[in-house]
Structure formats: C-alpha cells, structure tokens
Amino acid sequence: MAGGDGLFVRNTWYVCAWSDEVGARPLQRWICGEPIVLWRRSDNRVAALADRCPHRDAPLSLGSVVGDDLQCGYHGLRFDADGVCVGVPGGERVPSGACTRAYPVVERWGWVFIWPGSADLADPALIPDYHWKDDPAWTGKGETLPVKAGYGLLRDNLLDLSHAHFVHRQTLATDGVIEFPIVTEVHDDRLTVLRDMHDIAPSPFFRRMGGFTGNVDHRQEIVFTPPGNIVIKLRVADAKQANHVVEMRVLNALTPETENTSLYFWSLVRNTSLDDSQLTDWMFEANRSTFDEDVAVIEPQQAMLERAPPPARPIRWSVDKGVTQAQRWVQRLIAEEAGNAGSV
Numbered sequence: 001m002a003g004g005d006g007l008f009v010r011n012t013w014y015v016c017a018w019s020d021e022v023g024a025r026p027l028q029r030w031i032c033g034e035p036i037v038l039w040r041r042s043d044n045r046v047a048a049l050a051d052r053c054p055h056r057d058a059p060l061s062l063g064s065v066v067g068d069d070l071q072c073g074y075h076g077l078r079f080d081a082d083g084v085c086v087g088v089p090g091g092e093r094v095p096s097g098a099c100t101r102a103y104p105v106v107e108r109w110g111w112v113f114i115w116p117g118s119a120d121l122a123d124p125a126l127i128p129d130y131h132w133k134d135d136p137a138w139t140g141k142g143e144t145l146p147v148k149a150g151y152g153l154l155r156d157n158l159l160d161l162s163h164a165h166f167v168h169r170q171t172l173a174t175d176g177v178i179e180f181p182i183v184t185e186v187h188d189d190r191l192t193v194l195r196d197m198h199d200i201a202p203s204p205f206f207r208r209m210g211g212f213t214g215n216v217d218h219r220q221e222i223v224f225t226p227p228g229n230i231v232i233k234l235r236v237a238d239a240k241q242a243n244h245v246v247e248m249r250v251l252n253a254l255t256p257e258t259e260n261t262s263l264y265f266w267s268l269v270r271n272t273s274l275d276d277s278q279l280t281d282w283m284f285e286a287n288r289s290t291f292d293e294d295v296a297v298i299e300p301q302q303a304m305l306e307r308a309p310p311p312a313r314p315i316r317w318s319v320d321k322g323v324t325q326a327q328r329w330v331q332r333l334i335a336e337e338a339g340n341a342g343s344v
Contacts, residue, residue: 008032008256009227009333011117013127015253015265018144019110022046026070028061030257032116036103037061041068046112047081050101054085060100109133111253111265117337128229132249132269139274141284142251142267147295149302151228151254151262152327157294158230158252159193159222159322184321191329193222193322199239205286206236209270209279210246215239222322227330228254246272250287260302266291 016029017038027038028051035051037060051061053072063073069086071078077098078087085098104115104122109130115122132138147154183194196219202212210216221233230252238244253265268287273279316324 007259007334008116009330009337011115011121011337012227012333013106013113013115013122014228014255015111016048016105016114016255016263017112018265019107019112022112024065026061026063026065028059029263030261031114032256033258034116035059035061036114036116037070038105038112039065039070041081043068045081046105046107048103048105048114049079049081049083050103052100053077054098054100128225128253130229130231130251130253130267132251133267137274138249138269138271140267140269140280142265143284143288145264145266145291145295146257147262147264147298148260149262149295149298150260151256151264152330153298153301154252154254154262154264154294155224155228155230155326155330156323157298158232158254159224159326160319161195161220161222161232162319182319182321184325186325186329189225191224191322191325193220193224195220202236205283206246208286209248209283210236210244210272212236212238212244224322224326226326226333228256230254246270260306264291 010032014031016031016036017027021027022038022040024040029036029038036048037051038046038048040046047068047070049060049070051059053060053074055072055075055077058072058074060070060072060079063071065071066078069078069080071087076089077085079100080086081102083100083102085094088094088098102119104119106113106124106127108124108127110133111130113127179200180195180197185192185194196217198217199215200218202210202216202218206212206216206218217237217239219233219235221235223231223233232250232252234248234250236246248268248270251267251269255263255265257263266287268283270283
C-alpha cells in the first residue's frame with residue numbers, strides 16, 4: 001500500500017530496529033499497521049518483506065533464513081529479498097504470482113530505517129539526521145520503548161517540555177520551563193521550538209551531569225522533522241562562569257506500530273566526560289525513568305481518547321504553538337498522500 005489511509009504518513013523513513021537486533025533469525029515488526037519481517041543476509045545487508053506468506057497468510061517471521069532467503073515455516077515456500085518466491089518444496093513449479101512485498105531499508109547510525117510507502121520515492125537523502133549517534137565527539141546510549149499509545153501523543157509530549165515542571169519533579173523539573181517564553185519557527189524541512197532560560201537553578205539531572213552548583217543559563221531547542229523525528233538540543237552553562245558548559249542531545253525516533261501503539265527509539269548523548277561509563281549508565285537510567293513517567297501519563301491519555309466520548313474542541317495556549325504546528329503539518333502530509341493515492 002502506497003499511502004492514503006488517513007492514519008499515517010507512509011512516504012517517509014521510520015526507524016524499525018537497532019542494527020544489532022537484525023541477524024540471521026527473522027524479526028517481526030509492525031510499522032504503520034503493516035506486519036514486516038526483517039533479516040540479515042550473508043553480505044550483511046538487511047532485507048524486509050511483508051510478514052505474510054501469500055500461500056495462506058502465515059507469518060514469515062515464524063520461518064527461518066535459508067542461505068540469503070526466507071523460508072515460510074508453514075509449507076516451506078522460500079522468498080528472496082525482493083519478495084519473489086524462489087523455491088517450493090518437492091521441486092514443484094513455483095505458483096504464478098507467488099510473491100510478497102519488499103520494503104526499502106537503509107542502515108545508518110546504528111538504526112535500521114524502513115520506507116513503508118511507494119518504493120520508487122524512497123530516497124536515502126531524506127533520512128532524518130541523527131549523526132550524533134556515531135560521532136566520536138559525543139557519547140551515550142539508548143533503547144526502544146514500546147508504548148500503548150499513538151505516536152502523535154509522544155510527539156506532542158516532546159514538543160511541549162513545560163510538562164517537565166509537573167511530571168518530572170525528581171529529574172528534569174525546573175521553574176524555567178513555565179516562567180520563560182518559547183519561540184516557535186517553521187522552516188521548509190523542520191519546526192523548532194526554542195526556550196532560553198537565564199540565571200535559573202539547574203534541574204537535578206544537570207546538577208549531576210554537569211556538576212553545576214550555582215545558577216545556570218539553560219537553552220532548550222526542539223527540532224521536529226515530520227512525521228515523528230525529534231532532536232532535543234540542550235545547552236547548560238554556568239551563569240557566572242562562561243567556560244563551564246555542557247551539551248546534550250535527546251534523539252527521538254517515533255514509529256507508529258498501529259493507530260494506538262508505537263515504538264519509541266531513543267538515544268541520549270553528551271559532549272562531555274566521554275570516557276565516564278558510570279555517567280553514561282546513570283544518564284541512561286535517569287532518562288529511562290523520565291520516559292517511564294511520560295508513559296504513565298500518555299498511556300492513560302490514549303485510553304481516555306479511545307473510551308470516552310469525543311471531547312469539545314481542545315483549548316490551546318502559548319505552550320501549544322509547536323504542537324499545533326506539528327499536528328497540522330502531519331495532517332497535511334497525510335492529506336497529500338491521500339490525494340495522490342489513486343495515481344501511485
């Protein structure tokens with residue numbers, strides 16, 4: 001399916017796995033409501049097919065990798081990386097039309113990106129920028145967080161960090177996120193939400209990470225690339241010592257599994273104390289805890305949207321500028337794909 005179902009942007013790249021997750025055993029993922037199977041071939045390239053055998057719809061991910069091909073575990077039909085059936089048990093002739101869909105995939109920065117839309121539009125140059133993940137000037141780590149909520153709720157949460165004052169009291173909370181204004185800008189390929197906080201007390205997280213004891217100047221720059229890519233650029237400097245500065249990037253790739261579930265791929269990287277593995281582990285656990293706090297709000301939010309009567313028109317105020325712009329941008333992309341669906 002090339003797009004136009006009204007739920008997802010499909011002509012785009014989504015992260016579907018970490019590189020080290022994909023090996024010689026089939027891996028199932030759901031992306032934009034579609035079951036997909038991934039495996040790694042002998043030349044180290046990743047292949048991705050629709051995870052359903054055209055014979056009787058058995059998941060191909062229940063099969064096995066034979067050579068460079070994927071063999072269905074139900075009746076043994078074998079498919080190559082292009083989705084073409086190349087073998088039938090017993091030497092029988094391959095049935096006419098025995099094929100399944102292949103998806104474009106690209107490995108970059110330790111992640112596997114997949115394009116669920118029209119294959120002829122899959123340009124690797126359109127892959128969002130997460131170069132910090134393998135830049136030697138930065139260090140850190142991350143993981144995948146399955147979330148029982150639509151990826152749009154995750155996106156909105158990251159674009160409005162004022163919630164940190166209330167949700168993350170023990171880690172990221174600082175009065176600055178509600179006392180200082182935001183500036184929202186829309187560019188051709190991205191949206192930015194910027195908040196500069198001056199001479200404020202550092203959050204518990206940055207007191208530990210940067211060793212700050214006095215007040216700091218704290219800049220938050222959130223960069224959104226549709227439909228679900230968000231880089232949070234954080235810069236914290238001692239308010240009295242200009243040379244005491246730390247920077248951090250929170251790399252967020254939000255991938256819709258279904259309408260109401262998501263895969264949240266994230267990495268947290270910094271440009272200081274690169275050899276301090278204990279700091280890396282502490283930051284990872286602290287960030288994981290903040291995401292758990294987010295999920296504790298977002299999953300009930302999703303349940304409310306599913307079960308309660310439709311709400312009145314939601315209110316909007318200054319903190320929602322970036323959220324509103326992103327929502328409109330994604331809906332516009334979905335509408336454009338729907339309009340072109342008949343010609344793809």
